[in-house]
Amino acid sequence: MSRDLSDLVDLVARARAGDAGAFEALFRSLQAGIYSFIRGQVREAELAADLTQQTFVRAWESLPRLRQEGAFVGWLHRIASNLVRDEVKSGHARLEVAASDVLGDPPGVDLAPGPEEQVVSQGLRTAVWEALDGLPAEQRSAVIMHHMEGMSVTEIAQAMKCRPGTVMSRLARAREALRRKLSSYVEDSDAGM
Amino acid sequence: MARACRLPRPAALLLLRVATVALLLSFTCLASAESAWKDIWNSESVAKQLSIEGDLQTRALIGQHEQSATAAVRAANGKLRLDYQAGRRKWSLIDDGSKLIRLSPERQTAFAFPRPSLATDSALAQRNYVARAVGEAEVAGRPVKIVEVSRPHGPVAWRVWLDREYGFALKRERYNVDGRLVSGTEYTAIRFGVPVSSDVFEIPKDWKLVDENGGGRRYRVGDLSRQVGFEVATPRYLPQGYVLQGGYVERRGRHGRVAAELRYTDGLRLLSISQRMKGEGDDDRRGGSRHRGGRGEGRGGERGAGERGGRGGRGGGERGGGRHGWGFGPPQGEAMTVIDRGSEKAVRYFSKERVIVIVGDLPRDELVRVATSLD
């Protein structure tokens, strides 16, 4: 997903001035990424949806404090991270829970594709999320931000409040681990997927 | 055969040229419409950020008369102050970000009332209206770009002259739904980036403060009904493009009775519907009313005010005589009054149980239709 930076800056400025239409455009553009980011940290889908809502509401309320419109995406992720951390602290959510411990459906069932997405097999989707489950939280978040949200290393560094080198290192280690976990799909893709 | 069907070469070239121009024009129109909206939203947001000092002239058509005034303007940090002068009359208006405050120098009193600060729904506005850049000019010695906004295929509703450097609106014209110019404001002098001290937006210390109507909290219809203690009726008919923005509690009527106000918007225009239950002090106006216009005095009908009765309503059946206060019998007086104030029209309507007032910039028939669809 590529975002035109000048459009983003424009929308953020307007939203900051009270334009709910502009904020809605920001929401539409970023909601799947934020939801996936939160979903990667919090196992229950309903809680992830709740926290996604809270993230955007909190962002709307705090917008006047954001000086640099260009930093909006990283800033939004930090709001989401803080909300997740608060939920964990209050005991409502557990991080690092194995996929099989989730109440209700196994992962992948609620992870239905949006209408614009390419046809990707449900099996692959489930396999990827299960593989992500097995990663340490920091690596998982970095992978979601980079591959699913299309964020640059700089933006991820802003979101995680760390150095770009650290982001690279997390992405690299995650890539190695995922290559092993997804080896059957990786090999399959040799056949020209 | 083929030769006979083929266009002569010059005609074909002409057609090609025309088609290219048409294509380019349509792209330009699209692009210019998009940038016209951008300029409009930009002018709204810079107005809340800039600090300015200036003078303007303003005029408004109110009813049948045009009022005009000059005003000195100061704005900073989203706050605004206007010091008006019209003839000998002087007064000031302050928007301190959360309230509107009217300063009355003769009475050394400040009247504060809520200024609902609702988020702009630009998406809704752009669905219902079209914007286009129509030219360039100069206002207060500064180059400006002119943008017009209207309903598709409708007359111009707003025309704004936007400063080329800051995007700020230096001149405005507003036309009502009937296409009449109902207000115009123009800066005659302006300075940007001037430091403005914050006490300009504060009420002078020893003045009396009257806080009218406090609150201003927005409710959903169900909660509003609970707040006002009666079931709030919603209109079964709404003009095209309008959506509910929210409900508010107000106090009005001679005895300060509680009223429910519903506000609708199409993104730019507003429609306010206020209602309260009839009570003592209200004449039974269903059957008769005192009014001007010589339709004959009718004070018909007993005081049905206390009766709530069933909601048999005004619908099909009840055409009993107005004398008894049921339905709308032969006209003994009017249950509905329409007032054209220029930038908006107001309808006051006495239904069976309620006093309803509707205010909006709509054709008269639409307003009446909304009114009769309540209850």
Add this chain to the structure above:
Amino acid sequence: MPECDRIRKQLSYYAVGGVRGGAHARVERHLASCAACRAELTALERTGALVTSVGPVPAPPGTWEAIRDQILDRPRQALPRPARRSWRVAVGVAALLILALAVAFVRPFRAPQPPIAVAVELEADDTDTPATIESHLSAQWSAPLADEAAVGLRLSELGGS
């Protein structure tokens, strides 16, 4: 081969673009002549592409409506809202939307219209209409494209200064 071992350790960094300068050149040189390492790099790159192809998961429907309902009040509170309320809010918003739709689409039964008087000025005993006009104008003040100076003029004419 010891060089392969060394290069293998860097391949994942190379794949994500984390290897620069001299080290980058060294890896490239090795890859030019080592099919095994090339295959491994390809596998690493394909892994990345697979994850990207899965894409993000959209938030459930109704999320925007629930957010919109909360932000239209423009509160600037410091307290976070309690987590579980959001679904009740979503139901309330849905009900309101259904109501608005019903209002927009249902053709009302055309009741006989009451006779209408057209007044030119506000009636002296009418305290309802001016009050509604005043609150309408106050709301108009904040509406987009509002001409505050003119609205202020109307307000003063209503209330008297």
